[in-house]
Amino acid sequence: MDADTDNKKHSPEKEVMKTEQNEGLIHEIMRENLHLEQEIKKLEAELCSDAREFQIKENIPERNLKFISVESSEHDDRFSNSCCSFQVSSQISYEIQKGQALITFEKEEVAQNVITMGKHVVQMEKAPVKVTAHPVPLNIGVKFQVHVNISKMKINVTGIPDELPEEQTRDKLELSFCKSKNGGGEVESVDYDKKSGSAVITFVEAGVADKILKKKDYPLNMNSKCYRVTVTPFIERRLEKYQVFSAISKRTVLLTGLEDVWMDEEIVEDLISIHFQRKNNGGGEVDVVKCSLDQPYIAYFED
């Protein structure tokens, strides 16, 4: 009945307009939905490939540098580069939740035994607490060595104008870069790529590169014109010993069941330690215990 009354209130023109508006709206929503579906597909593909690849982007904090020694030799290729090398490895950790504890035993067998036994009853001040022992779930990590070599004999040159033929440009580069009044020195070789307008210049003596790199550009003379080309260090970056590893905990055990304990964390840790030191309780020599009764803690796992 109401529908009839409603329909009678609408004139045919308004009816058509409303239909058109709805159709327009429908098309717009369909377009939006299609766009959303495309976004979703794209993200799903990215997440899938991210899962297969480990992307690492890390800032390395500054450290104080300490002198160790000097090696000397008559002639060694290593001595023509400044280099920086270091090891990077994933920091493996476990977040101890409220009511959990980590206990590390001196011996693997003891840890395994505690896990096999499963349930343990630990005497606390007021009443015994039932805890369960589990292996600690740890993540996959990655480690590798980074080697960066900065040449003292080579430099990168970019922004070389394309005016002259290849052979001539190469000669002009050699001539400009050997002028000591501009900071240059005797050139051993020029590796020029006409397409990209760049070159690698190798000098005979180490130290020339450093001098030239004190400024960001260098004068290049071509016929009667003087251009300024950009100079940057010649840097070789290399990864070695890249490996994915699965961290496992052999000596550390996860204890759960401390959610209802209302005591000082240190006291609880001592009581847990005392309990698990006893062979009668299936334990052995304990290295360290840490529990969380309130805020979670990140626990680092190390070699």
Next chain:
Amino acid sequence: MSVTLQNVLCSLQEEQSRLKTKLQELQQQKRTPLISPKEEIPFPVPEVPLAFQGRIQQGRQVPKFLVSNLKICCPLPGGSAIVTFDDPKVADQLLQQKEHKIDIEECWLRVQIQPLELPVVTNIQVSSQPDSHRVLVSGFPSGLQLSEEELLDKLEIFFGKAKNGGGDVETREMLQGTVMLGFADEKVAQNLCQIGQFRVPLGRQQVPLRVSPYVSGEIQQAKIKFQQALHSVLVTNIPDILDAQELHDILAIHFQKPTRGGGEVEALSVVPSGQQGLAVFTSSSS
């Protein structure tokens, strides 16, 4: 008519709301990148045993990576010396002047003093993907009586033979508990992964080993800056009139004198003329 259109509109709007929620979930996932859980990795991953030794942290800012074994090498020209002081203020004071005179008996040596600028990496970006030319060899028993070089040689010999399914080995690397081998022909690598299990003669034993695909890493970017070694100075352009030992003693005497701007010298090394030197630095343990 309008009723049907209304229905269509409603269902489309519901669909949009569902899609928006899903998009938000995925965007959230993308923002918190995780290292894949173990079940998702299809290839064997060597196990590294670790233990909790008491180091904890509260709060959300956990650095995901540990940097260690920092080594920085800086070439030194012949006829130079590097002097390291206990107090960085001494080095700083000496560097205020470029030209210095070093007394020897009745005359003096004119030398120059420069700071040492060391390259350090401030940011690193590494990506990894499966490498079709490389394989991982695993399953080595403990107590193998072979040196690293011997083991790599034996593996290269075995996997270099076509009759074993192998081919030309281009690269090889000893990793922790496993070995990486790189082949010239990626079909060889793929074939070896498909076969999977091998019995390889290593010394007296025939050892069952497993071959699987290798995920390799590549540096996308490594930002570098130069950091000054604060405790050390480089003495250059030392005239070649003394032998290394005499020069060492004279410099040591000179740079210990507070009256000459010196101070307690922690280390002093001379690079004789005609030779090259390489100064090695590491990070001082904090």
